[in-house]
Amino acid sequence: MPTEYLPIVIFMLVATAFGLGSLMVGIIFRPHRPYAEKLIPYESGNIPVGETRSRFHIHFYIIAMLFLVFDVEAVFMYPWAVVFDKIGLYAYIEMILFILILTVGYIYAWKKDAFKWD
Amino acid sequence: MTLELREMVFIATALLTTLPALLVVFSRNILYSAFALFFTFLGTSGLYFFLGAEFLAITQVVVYIGGVSVILLFAILLTRDIDEIKKTNTMSLGRAVPGGVAVLAISAVFIYAIGETKWAASGDETGVPALTVKPLGDLLLNKYLFAFEVVSVLLLAVLIGSLVIARRSVK
């Protein structure tokens, strides 16, 4: 592991310690007087009805799927962008090809109403 | 025997990877498995850092934590037949046997691969190519150009495939 990542490891430890620590320290000071009514999940003052984690629209799933595809495409663009100066025209043509193929998929998704929320 | 600092960090990272992985397999609540996978992915990313593959490590977090584990969660929450979430990942003989065989087969492949790989000797960091973004871009656009373009076609197939499947399940 290159040494420049050591600060990040330490930073992660500090951040975790901050999160856990601030919750732990508070236990000493704060009151704790629970009773049944207090612990009911908030539902505008009513007793909660029905199932909480109800099934939701499949569209959320499609969005997550689309994200994965486009994010991987974006990840491939970063190394390309960084070496663009060095490789020049060759890199340009390759990426135009890459983006064109991506655009085909994008147009397909649009035509199939993947971005339409109903 | 003295432990180097990097070895201590390595052991911590390895534990962060493997302990939640056990939870993924043995938890009876499938959502716990999904949440534990988060830590496994994070730890795997840390292991990539140790291999000097920083770009891969960060991509691991972006794609797997940001994308794959969110998809997993959505998929679990979308499933129709979950009545009692606490007993969704039960172990039975019918699952344990094929699972165990798969684990053994994959371990064999990994052990073989580890044995075959020419590892850099400890302390000899000069022999390891720096897998940062620039050399990676060079390789991707020259040596592995074909793979690079095939990836875009593959992603196109993934996109169309997922949309077709999702549409079918709506109807």
Next chain:
Amino acid sequence: MKALLETLISPGSFDIIINIGFIFGKIVIVVSVVMLAVALAPYFERKVIGHMQVRMGPMRVGPHGILQPIADALKLFFKEDIIPAESDKVIFFIAPVITMFGAMTSLAVIPWWKSFAVADINIGILFIFAMSSVGAYGIVMAGWASNSKFSFLGGLRASAQIISYEVAMGMSLVGVMLLSGSLNLSEIAAAQAGEGLFFFKNWYIFPQIIAAGVFFLSMLAETNRTPFDMPEAESELVAGYFTEYSGFRFSLFFVGEYIAMFVMAAIGVICFLGGWSGPGPSIVPLQLLWFVLKLCFVMFLFFWIRATVPRYRYDQLMAIGWKVLIPLALLNIVITATLKII
């Protein structure tokens, strides 16, 4: 344990300990300064919005209400900690810590002045993206664990929104990477340095105006700010994914969100507004001053927009992200590359 002790007393480890102490000091300074800023940011937000709506904002605690953040923090600290019945205790506990972890760790790669960042890594931009996905995962966990309908919907909406806009944000910055040829935040900022009267002539906001626009809108959506604050839309979802969180657990989310705002604003400043570059000699205090001033300006934009723009509907939000911002970002990549090749 024995090995650990032997490591600590071995002769070579003294340097390591000094080194770690030095890094630790840097981290403590950065974190405390940001925490102070995060404490003051909601106060300024309330003041700015108040004055924009022709009212005073907080006035009671201290002169002009300046001590309000301290009063708020104390109140939150001593509040009773309520964990709703039938919630998933473990996940409920971990979720805010993970969101906080994601937000806070992002601070590690931000260069505050020339060649000062806690960790000056090659892939700084990507690290920020990675940590923002980690934070988003904490939000989903919170939404699921709370066992409340409002939290569940808020968590779902937040995750879908954040991943949608992350694509647009990631692609908008490809133009900046093309121009600077680097993913290192220090190098990106250094590439925009300029001197004299037209010190701003190299700022990427001019050649990358499309990207800057896309980035700015995605930044609002990524941090769940108005007009894209659907995950916590108070008129329909009470408080979204942290409806059931109270006391200090709530404040971890709250502080995490403000740190995320700072981080996003800092990325915007570094990638488009020249980072620490500014008029006058290139010395450390001035560099820090320019950086902080620009940061404050972007933060002010956040508040200004909150006071001005009404909330979008969820379908509009998704349409803006997928049908407008992503094509614009792609177009920007093609335009930038074409201009570079000619």
